Amino acid sequence: MRKVVCIVLLLLNHFLSDAQITLPNLQPLQYVNSGFGNALNFDGTATYALGQYYTKDSVIDFTLEFWINNTGTDGSNDRIYGSYLNNALQVGKSSTHLKLLATDIGGPSTWQTVCTLESNIWVHIAIVRSTTSLKIYKNAVLVQTYTVDAVSTLPSFFRLGSNSNSAGENGNFSIDELRIWKTDISRALIQKYMYTTVNPNSSGDQNPYAKLVLYYRFDQGEAGVNNANELGLFNIANSN
Numbered sequence: 001m002r003k004v005v006c007i008v009l010l011l012l013n014h015f016l017s018d019a020q021i022t023l024p025n026l027q028p029l030q031y032v033n034s035g036f037g038n039a040l041n042f043d044g045t046a047t048y049a050l051g052q053y054y055t056k057d058s059v060i061d062f063t064l065e066f067w068i069n070n071t072g073t074d075g076s077n078d079r080i081y082g083s084y085l086n087n088a089l090q091v092g093k094s095s096t097h098l099k100l101l102a103t104d105i106g107g108p109s110t111w112q113t114v115c116t117l118e119s120n121i122w123v124h125i126a127i128v129r130s131t132t133s134l135k136i137y138k139n140a141v142l143v144q145t146y147t148v149d150a151v152s153t154l155p156s157f158f159r160l161g162s163n164s165n166s167a168g169e170n171g172n173f174s175i176d177e178l179r180i181w182k183t184d185i186s187r188a189l190i191q192k193y194m195y196t197t198v199n200p201n202s203s204g205d206q207n208p209y210a211k212l213v214l215y216y217r218f219d220q221g222e223a224g225v226n227n228a229n230e231l232g233l234f235n236i237a238n239s240n
Helices: 187-193
Strands: 006-009 029-034 037-043 048-052 062-070 078-083 090-093 097-101 112-116 122-130 133-138 141-147 157-160 172-181 212-216
Touching: 029 172, 037 048, 062 078, 062 090, 062 187, 078 172, 097 133, 112 133, 112 141, 122 187
Parallel strands: 006 048
Antiparallel strands: 029 037, 037 172, 048 157, 062 122, 062 172, 078 090, 078 157, 090 097, 097 112, 122 133, 133 141, 172 212
């Protein structure tokens, strides 16, 4: 059994939230090999992570994208990603499917089965909110569209791998190239960026310098061991 991974994905000098939140103890990070270098691994047993992107304005239109490898048996809605203080966006998984809940942005208030999530295969997922439309792409192919409201924002504080109190619904998966854009990027750009790293200093395409607010590559540390000196991850996006 892999060592429990409990990490804080925060740059504390940017932490401006007034919420009273007890942060977990930092423990060594666990990585596995992937097509883009290392990937962050969650073993489904009390594993979770906390993160925040640091944007000065409220994010309404957004794109959340990541590569995921379904690595084990899960319950009906074990967590991949979730907005921390509400149900604006919860992304989960069962043993075989991707799941979604979006109550607090006016979307589905019960868990939706989005698409299949094959075992031990890397899959790219992009969730794109544009005004009242929430679209989910699997490997750049549209698989579901849901209706949301036009005004609710995406909270910047989020968690990976557990429910809100970090006490359960822990997913079995590895995740890589996690990005949040404060814009609804096009399917063409999803296709382009899913197979490449993103240069935050570029002024081309969707202007990543201005629009990419979170970019975790998960490449520090050594795969397959407990990295005692790797207790936090770095957001390399420049925009806030």
